[in-house]
Amino acid sequence: MYLQQICSYVKDxxxxxxxxxxxxxxxxxxxxxxxxxxxxxxxxxxxxAESMLVERLxxxxxxxxxxxxxxxxxxxxKEYTWIIDPxxxxxxxxxxxxxxxxxxxxxxxxxxxxxxxxxxxxxxxFYAWKEGGAYLNGNKIHVSNKTYLKESxxxxxxxxxxxxxxxxxxxLFKNLMQNTHGIRRLGSAAIDLAxxxxxxxxxxxEYGLKSWDVAAGSFIVTEAGGTVNDFxxxxxWLFGQEMVCGSKSVGKELTxxxxxxxxx
Numbered sequence: 130m131y132l133q134q135i136c137s138y139v140k141d142x143x144x145x146x147x148x149x150x151x152x153x154x155x156x157x158x159x160x161x162x163x164x165x166x167x168x169x170x171x172x173x174x175x176x177x178a179e180s181m182l183v184e185r186l187x188x189x190x191x192x193x194x195x196x197x198x199x200x201x202x203x204x205x206x207k208e209y210t211w212i213i214d215p216x217x218x219x220x221x222x223x224x225x226x227x228x229x230x231x232x233x234x235x236x237x238x239x240x241x242x243x244x245x246x247x248x249x250x251x252x253x254x255f256y257a258w259k260e261g262g263a264y265l266n267g268n269k270i271h272v273s274n275k276t277y278l279k280e281s282x283x284x285x286x287x288x289x290x291x292x293x294x295x296x297x298x299x300x301l302f303k304n305l306m307q308n309t310h311g312i313r314r315l316g317s318a319a320i321d322l323a324x325x326x327x328x329x330x331x332x333x334x335e336y337g338l339k340s341w342d343v344a345a346g347s348f349i350v351t352e353a354g355g356t357v358n359d360f361x362x363x364x365x366w367l368f369g370q371e372m373v374c375g376s377k378s379v380g381k382e383l384t385x386x387x388x389x390x391x392x393x
Contacts, residue, residue: 132258135189136243140254142185143231143247146178150216150249175199179215186211198341210236214341218317232319234344244345246323255323257352263326272355272376273328281331281379282310284321294336294391301390322346325374326353332375332383340367347374356380360387
């Protein structure tokens with residue numbers, strides 16, 4: 130099956146599951162919320178949404194592996210592997226805040242080949258397939274044309290459970306506050322990445338991320354003409370729990386700072 134067709138099928142699965150997530154938002158009670166770790170929450174909505182997605186995706190590639198946040202299906206990596214976050218931005222969702230999103234990526238062997246990020250509140254669908262470009266609701270998108278950090282708007286996520294690098298994080302945060310157009314924290318890494326791909330944000334950085342947070346969005350960024358790397362400029366970002374992405378020039382400048390503050 131062609132990647133464009135796979136992408137179309139995944140978009141439909143996101144729309145169906147997104148309807149369920151949206152309809153359940155005002156039904157959740159405190160007793161429905163579980164604590165997986167420090168400031169890490171999950172509800173029956175996350176788990177049911179993931180089951181719905183896995184059921185749909187099983188019909189598409191029957192022998193695929195899965196890396197799924199809630200563990201509905203946790204098989205070893207195979208030739209094709211789905212990387213799924215059924216509800217990125219759960220804390221936002223539980224507090225009635227946007228954005229929150231479904232994030233689905235497809236990996237072939239060790240390369241990402243497709244990504245879909247669906248922002249449930251706005252109905253914006255960001256997606257890309259290998260060598261096909263990146264799109265938002267049918268319109269092609271591209272990373273921003275900004276050249277320097279000083280003219281850029283930066284997205285990040287605040288540390289919420291792993292505070293081991295807080296000193297380095299705050300030093301970089303101060304630098305960026307003083308030398309950019311500003312910093313935004315939206316509460317969903319998948320959406321941060323999608324917004325970078327669409328040129329709304331010029332760059333993004335964060336540590337403590339899991340593969341399901343970033344796989345789809347980062348692939349969309351690359352198809353939109355951007356760059357993705359770890360804090361030292363290497364390629365250990367999908368499973369290395371640290372990431373910098375952006376337009377080529379701004380991403381490069383930001384990586385120099387993450388290297389300075391986190392890697393020396």
